[in-house]
Amino acid sequence: MSLKVSKAIEILKKHDLLVSSKVSDEDTTVTNISYNSQEKQTNGIFFCKGNNFKAAYLKQALDAGAVIYVAEKEFDDNADNLIVSDVQKALALLSAAYFGNPENDLFIVAFTGTKGKTTTSYFIYDILKEIYPQKVALFSTIDRVVGPKPEDKFKSDLTTPESLDLFRDMRTAVDNGMTHLVMEVSSQAYKKNRVFGLTFDIGGFLNITPDHIGPNEHPTYADYLFCKKQLLINSKINIINRDTNDFETVYDAAKQTSSDDNIYLFGRDKTKDHLDFLLSSKEATLKDSIFNISALNQKAEALNIAGDYKLGLVGDFNEINGTAAIIATGLLDVPVSNIYDGLQGAHVPGRMEHIDTKSHGIIFIDYAHNYASMKALLGFLRNEYPDSKIKVVVGSPGDKGVSRRGGFSKVLTELADSAILTTDDPGFEDPADICRQIDEKIDHSKVDTQIILDREQAIKTMISNSQNGDIIVLAAKGDDPYQKTKGVDVPYPTDPVVARNVLKDIEGE
Template structure:
């Protein structure tokens, strides 16, 4: 929709964001925050590392939303927080699509993408393919191939978020499953957005560094903000810091829905029956949600995925899904880049997984050990540059605990030296018996690990999954993806 001066003033005032406004009556045809994307008669939001020179090369900007008044002859609305302003103005510009969707959201250190795909598959069946998905891997806004695109962020910038919600609504979608990261709240990408259901999966240190959360307490605080904006909340009763999480949820909710394995405190419980290399099976105990009760086959290995399945089952039941759709959704679920396995003649089995923090790596390696108790665990891993600095120590710790051989390599090094990052990981390795290799060419590192593996061994290639690029010096350099490297291996 068009944005008028009156609408802009009203929205900014309602959210206590307006500092000053121009004395002018305008109507804008377009909204954006990137000067390369502006059109004729655009209201432009000045955010991030903006330089005034950018305006000189942009044609069509007729109004500005800015934290600091600029020395340009353009009407300006000065605000206290441009990120919040961008979010509420984006909602209005795209005609409030969030109000036309049932929205379920997952947060947690690990498992967000897996749980989101599970709930998406269940509701896709329950709604006859009228469910959208916003995940770390894909954003799906409709039933056609053209409605699916690769995600660049777990939770996109608010403008892109509401733009894709509008696409989903226009495509006839009635439900949306999405991941919500701590960064989404830190950067105000979801400011003003409310969810029908918010699920908290787990918490462990992650995203702590100079450009992210300064402390674990800050990280946890931003994760828990999901409760403040959800009508119903679901919490894993087996998560760390449960007392703090429950206490925060009770500030805004009288009723809290918890889940766990049987005997571990959850209102809804399940028993793990089988955890094989290509699937797992669980039984959900009878409860007041009758649709949940019964046996499920999960088209993913690892008992750690069963906990994610339980959260997805509860959320989808709140959306009205029936037992038949729940069984079907879990039976067919597939997550690109997650727990992809490939046996390699003479070299055991290789697993490709997006695991990229201590919690997910620990779960993955522990599962590998249970499946191949007689063999060695060989790991190929790196850590991103310019973000998540705390992960480097965590990776050193987890390979020390659970790996026999590690190949340290590049993983989206950005503006840092991949070798320097690898050495930081190595500095935190405490297991003297762990065999450590440095190979910054990721393809060569994967091939070397497979070549070293014997028939009873397992190779874990962690971090990138099927990502088609490496982030190097601000450029997305093409990359065939870890699974393709494994598949193409030849002795």
């Protein structure tokens, strides 16, 4: 991979980002790109990014062999530089060019939403990989899949990675023979310009509720909504849940760049206008659910996807995710029989996994990590098990998503019988403080609550003190194998493993 400095200047000028340039030779070709001063820098272009960037980082990069740097201000007037108005946008554009614009060799399906984007992405991935074996890449909150070999699958650090890492992984995927990419796009991806310049072949909007509001994320809900809707503006074809909050704002965003023929709306309420597909539930059990999709106009009928579907993941909220996946794969001309089979067999790590016990109730493990997803989960379980006690083990992360804490307080008060508040990726915050913030807003006349900071002990306590008929929910962490604590990823067995170990101890084999 390489990038000619003259080409970098041309790209930055085209996007009105270049403020000034100080370059000794525009014919110079860089063969390395980085924003981390601890990485290899030989003959590289280095990006000075981040609110906490220090001139010492640039010195380290230059000493290690970087030949030019990109920044929003001059740090070293003795080194070649490109001064830009927005270094994050510059990083995205120049990373794409450095890696040979791999996005042009991939059909990209991208989804956003406060809840459901991971599940929807996995549904689409599981359907497509049967049609295009060893040709489908996945960039999700949980996993990154960039090729057909075991070593091409690894855990994700971010829902949507930094732009340089994103384009690097796209290049790897293309070089590994991938032709399709399914990815989640977070609001932070647009807030931080990680996907600046990208146009998606299909973009989907599932829902939006107040979340990710806090000092390290979005300052306001309006800012959150603005960033979320950018996916639709930057997609050729749009799929939208008609029942989302702020629908008119979301729909108007899609219409900015897509015609009505390229916008597909689905939902449960047939009285709403513009609806293309009607979703209706038919039957639900502990292990699966059956739902129907009806085509309401010629545009919808043309996809030939109307009919009944079985989903191997319980919850009426997952039927929404399934419908979005069906429409997306229908747009790719996947035969309906393959969509049916792929959806029925789809598996999402850490989503609605359940464990039957001998004498301690039923345990559900789910990644639900905000008010909307927790309400959907607990609401479904309350409807399915009206006579059961619903017991929840949950924590909230530090350093971000501060608004989630009040959301957890609210949903636990509304739908839980008891709760144990515990640790979940505390970061640089005190997990006890986080738990107290949740606890102080819970109505304790409705919910029995205790705080146990050791997550494994919290799970053990909840299971040990439960009985047949109880529903235990281990929420918000799913299959995550780490606790992010003070900048360190501390290994954690995962909630399912902890639960099974507890059951082995108290119930035996």
